[in-house]
Amino acid sequence: MPKFKLLRDLLVRDGVIGEDQLYQPGRPPQAWLELVHEMAYVRAYCGGTLDAMAQRRIGLPWSEGLVRRTCTAVGGTILTAKLALNHGLACNTAGGTHHAFPGHGSGFCIFNDIAIATRLLQAQNLLKTVLVVDLDVHQGDGTAWIFRDDPTVFTFSMHCAVNFPGRKQISDLDIPLDEGTEDDEYLAKLAAHLPGLIIQVKPDLVFYDAGVDPHRDDRLGKLALTDEGLYRRDHYVLKTCAQAGYPVACVIGGGYGKDMNALIYRHSYLHRAAREVYRQYC
Ligand SMILES: [Zn+2]
Numbered sequence: 226m227p228k229f230k231l232l233r234d235l236l237v238r239d240g241v242i243g244e245d246q247l248y249q250p251g252r253p254p255q256a257w258l259e260l261v262h263e264m265a266y267v268r269a270y271c272g273g274t275l276d277a278m279a280q281r282r283i284g285l286p287w288s289e290g291l292v293r294r295t296c297t298a299v300g301g302t303i304l305t306a307k308l309a310l311n312h313g314l315a316c317n318t319a320g321g322t323h324h325a326f327p328g329h330g331s332g333f334c335i336f337n338d339i340a341i342a343t344r345l346l347q348a349q350n351l352l353k354t355v356l357v358v359d360l361d362v363h364q365g366d367g368t369a370w371i372f373r374d375d376p377t378v379f380t381f382s383m384h385c386a387v388n389f390p391g392r393k394q395i396s397d398l399d400i401p402l403d404e405g406t407e408d409d410e411y412l413a414k415l416a417a418h419l420p421g422l423i424i425q426v427k428p429d430l431v432f433y434d435a436g437v438d439p440h441r442d443d444r445l446g447k448l449a450l451t452d453e454g455l456y457r458r459d460h461y462v463l464k465t466c467a468q469a470g471y472p473v474a475c476v477i478g479g480g481y482g483k484d485m486n487a488l489i490y491r492h493s494y495l496h497r498a499a500r501e502v503y504r505q506y507c
Pocket residue numbers: 361362363436438478479480
């Protein structure tokens with residue numbers, strides 16, 4: 226999938242980021258992945274010995290290249306989280322694999338990057354409390370399950386009620402939306418919850434999954450946000466957190482469509498909004 230490199234190139238070409246603002250993550254050691262995932266699963270996936278059924282559940286054909294990309298994306302979310310703690314705001318150009326559970330992958334997700342970054346930074350005493358704001362159109366079921374009994378991590382998922390996964394997990398706060406929900410209703414629901422959540426949780430770090438699959442042209446989304454609606458959403462989340470002094474680490478989440486240029490542009494709204502908010506509030 227060329228999406229990640231295309232996004233990076235677009236951001237540089239449009240001057241959203243300068244070369245000096247680009248960071249290259251490394252591949253995290255296996256022990257970091259095992260802070261969340263079962264050792265047997267990590268080894269089987271990385272070694273290419275996962276059984277056919279588990280592989281089908283992920284939905285992506287195995288290759289050495291995919292293992293490298295998957296692990297680097299996790300490294301990217303870890304790096305993004307550390308940069309956010311230092312600078313107030315940082316964005317990955319990948320990440321948001323929220324359907325991954327400790328012992329299996331699902332729905333194009335292999336390792337749960339936000340969960341791994343959270344556990345690692347907690348272990349390194351860089352943070353204690355995390356708020357996950359997951360606005361991908363699909364429920365963040367893996368993340369919800371991983372942190373279901375963890376009072377240090379608050380999971381908030383706003384998603385389309387009738388979309389994947391068929392069997393939802395219980396987040397700390399779930400806001401299921403009706404099929405076809407449009408900009409104003411969506412943004413009103415978000416505004417009804419986010420400011421109060423930030424005050425309630427007082428997180429050391431906010432993870433924001435900015436999936437663009439709520440867009441009306443998304444192949445898998447079932448919601449009806451416009452381009453402007455997505456930009457307003459991203460700007461609102463980042464501004465609300467930054468203005469209140471909470472650092473935000475962003476991942477791009479899901480987005481599906483045949484028109485690759487339109488899709489990449491949609492993903493870039495996150496970084497465009499981040500640039501504006503960073504200039505004003507960080
Ligand atoms: Zn999604």
